[in-house]
Ligand SMILES: Nc1ncnc2c1ncn2[C@@H]1O[C@H](COP(=O)(O)OP(=O)(O)OP(=O)(O)O)[C@@H](O)[C@H]1O
């Protein structure tokens with residue numbers, strides 16, 4: 001009986017996240033140049049300098065405009081990353097959205113799991129995934145293939161020269177708009193995406209909207225349930241599609257798609273970062 005209990009305990013332990021014990025928390029806190037106890041208080045100095053974290057075994061491998069990303073020290077680094085915000089308050093807001101429990105619960109298959117965050121969200125510990133190494137068009141082709149038919153783009157859309165990613169972005173933005181504001185059917189501006197320049201020549205916009213309706217409806221039928229899940233996430237959390245690009249997406253070990261930078265911004269922050 002004792003033996004059974006022991007092996008059961010071992011089994012439970014295997015599933016525990018013991019690799020990021022409190023010693024990691026302490027190492028991160030020690031690297032806050034504002035000093036312990038100052039978290040959440042305005043500070044002129046940079047929080048969590050790279051040199052300090054690297055000295056404690058965190059390995060920097062990613063850098064964005066708002067967050068620096070490190071593999072955790074030792075073997076934990078295979079599975080977890082630390083995302084540290086810059087001094088810009090927007091970075092904390094991004095860490096906060098990525099750690100949102102509701103979002104994680106509802107859309108767990110689409111985002112890396114977040115395990116831990118500091119009280120003020122200046123850092124989070126997140127599941128490590130594989131950043132996408134191909135182009136924008138290649139990830140659309142792999143995960144949202146309905147948008148990747150170049151012949152279709154050339155012969156059936158308003159811009160025959162647009163890229164697969166641009167087609168995905170423009171249509172997705174309008175689909176979200178239709179969900180939020182109500183689909184106006186034949187009057188929806190989404191329809192215009194499906195009228196070629198020749199077809200639309202000399203026509204008014206309301207005529208183009210009507211002309212593109214049938215084709216738009218047919219196209220929507222080709223969208224996968226997976227794309228619709230992604231659209232649900234994007235609609236609920238106001239994802240900015242211009243930021244759903246190769247550097248912000250990736251895969252899990254099973255090759256499934258994840259968004260590793262959720263691309264949610266406060267109002268007024270745009271593609272230039274401000
Ligand atoms: N969970 C993760 N697993 C593996 N790599 C990651 C993870 N999160 C981020 N990265 C890597 O670190 C980089 C920077 O992270 P992230 O995109 O979250 O920062 P950001 O400052 O919000 O970026 P942006 O400049 O796009 O706003 C990513 O482009 C990616 O290469």
Ligand SMILES: [Mg+2]
Pocket residue numbers: 064065247248261
């Ligand atoms: Mg990014």
